[in-house]
Amino acid sequence: MKFLTIFTILITFLNASTLTLSMTSSPSRLNPILSNDSASTEISDWLFNGLFKYDKDGNVTTDLAKSYYFETPTKLVIKLKDNVLWHDKVKLSSKDVVFTYEQVINPKVFNSIKSNFQEVESVKAIDDLTIEVNYKKPYFKAIETWMVGLLPHHILKDEKDLMTSSFNKNPIGTGSYKLKEFKVGQDIELIANEDYFEGKPKIDKILYKFLPDLNTSFLYLKEKKLDIGSLDAIQVDRQIDDNFKNDYTIIQKPAFTYSYLGFNLKNEKFKNKKVREAISLAINRQELVDILFFGYGRVCNGPFMPDSYAYNEEVKDIKQDVIKAKELLKEAGYDENHPFTFEVVTNTGNDIRVNAAQILQYQLQKVGVNMKIRVMEWQAFLNTVVHPRNFESILLGWSMPLTPDAYPLWHSSSDKLGGFNLPGYKNEKVDALIEKGISTINKDELSKIYKEIFKQISDDLPYLFLYIPDGITAVNKKIKNIEPAFTGITHNQKDWEIKE
Secondary structure, three states: OHHHHHHHHHHHHHHOOEEEEEEOOOOOOOOOOOOOOHHHHHHHHHHOOOOEEEOOOOOEEEOOEEEEEEEEOOEEEEEEOOOOEOOOOOEOOHHHHHHHHHHHHOOOOOOOOHHHHOOEEEEEEEEOOEEEEEEOOOOOOOOHHHHOOOOOHHHHOOOOOHHHOHHHOOOOOOOOEEEEEOOOOOOEEEEEOOOOOOOOOOOOEEEEEEOOOHHHHHHHHHOOOOOEEEEOHHHHHHHOOHHHHHHEEEEEEEOOEEEEEEEOOOOHHHOOHHHHHHHHHHOOHHHHHHHHHOOOEEEOOOOOOOOOOOOOOOOOOOOOOHHHHHHHHHHOOOOOOOOOEEEEEEEOOOHHHHHHHHHHHHHHHOOOOEEEEEEEOHHHHHHHHHOOOOOOEEEEEEEOOOOOOOHHHHOHHHOOOOOOOOOOOOOHHHHHHHHHHHOOOOHHHHHHHHHHHHHHHHHHOOEEEEEEEEEEEEEEOOEEOOOOEOOEOHHHHHHOEEOO
């Protein structure tokens, strides 16, 4: 009998399937409310669940929540699933939700998500599986707020300092995988959670190789030492061969980021909209995409994600019109004898952005605009140029969340030290729309509001929206049941299988 048990264990070990991934930096804290860096966030997502999540199409759906309803426009009632266990087999309860909220708003706990909860008035446990959330006013991100991973009350209730807790390196979550061991600067192994409420994942282990150098990651991918990895445009276009394509499926989708040329609207040079429009018409955005990304990208024409509820399809891509650009510049008082000249500042460490600046410089010369380029180290750029608004124009990028919030970037009150309204943009109609949107919980109505915000900002040209690069992923063909979707490929990871 003992021999059979050992034999069974040995066979199970030999048949264990492993998904091998890579990370370029070591996680700092494996705690969902403290995970600010990309490595911490990615690992934590395997280990923890929120009450809600996005489905493959970018719509909000339940995760740990079984159901929910608004009793009033400001009172949200959430029912928890009754079959969820923490990794130590303790049952999830409403105490965990209340505890997580208390830690997020705790002034001694420093995190980047506190502002998401600023409209929450109170969170109460009605019974073991029911939570009541009261908001100060109707809030358009009332559901999305609760996508944050939950923390276990029974483990952390007596923790004096969550920031330095050993839990951050030995986490207990509800996720589909459990952490085997975490040491800084080393590989990380995750093990399938047999008690996962949606069923044990079909892949037994996930191994994250610690590969700080991106070139090394690419070599590992080419040598089939990684199952999934990111590629840049030049790698796809020039550095992989038919053998690679026989082994890997190449999946591309728009990244949730855009790059822009932003103007300082308080500078006299850019107060005249004709100047901004002339520069916009002088730019060939498709040429930027073709040169920078070999076509693996798309033109950006506004501040919100294409295919999202906030995207306004009626706003068309701006086409280059050199003749019209010259006419507008002349109307604004500029010609060959008195050319329009300005400086753009961007940062080192981003070759794509620097190359984009050089292409823009070349394109603008065709209409008689002289654009000077200044490239700075990132921290110096932020501290001496961006934050104090000490620029004529900047070349930067933003991420585009699935649930956009226009307030931080576009409301006039965000034009302040520490705010993100970098151009100093002010439009009273946009302010009113943003304020109306904050209190709109009906998604159809919110969509109409945000599409109008999209149109207004695109018309006003405080930024020149440039391009959205593609995210390109190589997936080993031995991984089955991959379903590419709007939100990526990991939405159905528990169904993935590895078959040689």
